[in-house]
Amino acid sequence: MYSSKTMSKILLICFTLFVSYGEGAKILGVFMYPSISHQLVFQPIWKELSLRGHQVTIITPNPLKDPSLTNLTEIDVSFTYNKPAVKNPMRYVKKEQRSLTKVRAIFDVFMELFEEEMQSAGVQELLNKKDEKFDLFIVQISHYGNVFLPFANKYNTPVVGISSLGAFLHTHDVLGNPTHPVISPDILLGLSENMSFLERLNTFLYNISYRIYYYWVLLPEADKFSRKYFGDDIPYLGELDKNLSLVMLSANPLIHPPRPNVPNIININQLNVKEKKPLPKDIQEFLDSSPEGVIYFSLGSNVRSSSLSQELRKEIIGALAELPYKVIWKWEEDHLPNQPKNVMVRKWLPQQDILGHPNVKVFFMQGGLQSIEETINNEVPLVGMPFFTDQPANLRKIEELGMGLMIDHVSLTKDKLKAALLEVAQNKKYKENVIKGKAIINDQPMKGVEKAVWWIEYVLRHNGAKHLRSAAADMSFYNYFMVDVVLFLLACVILTVYIVMKIAKTFMKKPRKLKKN
Secondary structure (H helix, E strand, O other): OOOHHHHHHHHHHHHHHHHHHHOOOEEEEEOOOOOHHHHHHHHHHHHHHHHOOOEEEEEEOOOOOOOOOOOEEEEEOHHHHHOHHHHOHHHOOOOOOOHHHHHHHHHHHHHHHHHHHHOOHHHHHHHOOOOOOOOEEEEEOOOOHHHHOHHHHHHOOOEEEEEOOOOOHHHHHHHOOOOOOOOOOOHHHOOOOOOOHHHHHHHHHHHHHHHHHHHHHHHHHHHHHHHHHHOOOOOOHHHHHHHEEEEEEEOOOOOOOOOOOOOOEEEEOOOOOOOOOOOOHHHHHHHHOOOOOEEEEOOOOOOOHHHOOHHHHHHHHHHHHOOOOEEEEEOOOOOOOOOOOOEEEEOOOOHHHHHOOOOEEEEEEOOOHHHHHHHHHOOOOEEEOOOOOOHHHHHHHHHHOOOEEEOOOOOOOHHHHHHHHHHHHHOHHHHHHHHHHHHHHOOOOOOHHHHHHHHHHHHHHOOOOHHHOOHHHHOOHHHHOOHHHHHHHHHHHHHHHHHHHHHHHHHHHOOOOOOOO
16 A cells, blocks of 8 residues: 555646646647758757647648657648759849848748648648637748738637747837837848948838838738638738737847847747767768868758859869868769869768867858857857848857858958968967857756747747737837827927017017107
């Protein structure tokens, strides 16, 4: 027989298990953008939710396909990786484009991809299930993911948005989050805190022009897209935006400057950072045999090295060939023309495991946020060559922090690249600053996944988070900027000046009386 104390413990455990199982929710997640670097941010979240007993259905181009996750259903849309917009995004978004041209290009690319995904068999099957119910909708809110908000309207659920980078201006508007053009410039502008007058003028005008373009052009187009798949009886997409309970943004105190956020914007980071695994034998031997040092070169998953122009590739190969170090390069094709003797190429590389090797001196990369977090965690300084979205802003901040250098791919020459790589590899200050940066970003009370899941379950517990919503989110434009108050005060000033001028004019016209002798 068990003692009364032991029986109490057993009953407590059974009760806890029962409550945990009974609280399991049905969650639908839509993470449709085909980019493994972005999907790596979201995968730990839906995996952890599944392990906690929630019934999770995910639409993703990168399914985990883990049979041990019995609560997880994944709708695979990986076929979008074969689309031209994914294979070579530089054809659509170029550095020299004007800001609103980039916005248009990004919007068109994503609408094209989303169109294909919404027409896929798995998504159509989900849409046609009349008896399906969910308790929460999670959506990749960056890159105009709000076109999927009718899912939440269909199932009458609260919404949690997650971004693998920052948020565009309209997302901040939806939550009533302040967007000072100088303190918090938009991620597409590639600006940091230290701006020139022309940069401040640019960000000010962009804040106005983006909103005009988005609310009058892009949002109506996105609404038409949503109605095509969810029917004409759904509310306007601009109204569905207001159902966001909270938004989680990938941000850390190093790369992103502090900004005043409303309570329902939650910063998360390092969700993609994993424990290191043993390297493949050939890569391990290559790194071990390079005590003088190794340069790791990868442009991530959105920019393919094999898609670089021949002129740019020639300058890069020329610089790498003259380095006193070996180089390991993520090259997506079978053969690299004019491959230098000191360079190893592979179509795929275990990035975090390579960065963890002590012989790696520099990471030559494109400036993606997830790659930056991984290189800082492994204490490796970097040389960055940005192409689009948040990459220029990220690398500009890295350069200001003294953790690496940024180079321009438009004006890149062999000598410029070689000088930058040698400077970062041989000057100890870059490594020292990265070590300091690592101490800062790792000093936090909760890891990224724990924090993200806690807030998701917070929304579930309270069936939304309207109590966190700022009053500014529901104010009209003229109320938020107090246009009526300003006009009233301006009218008062004009009226006062008019009255004073009238009185003065009256006194000036009054004839003087002459004295009689």
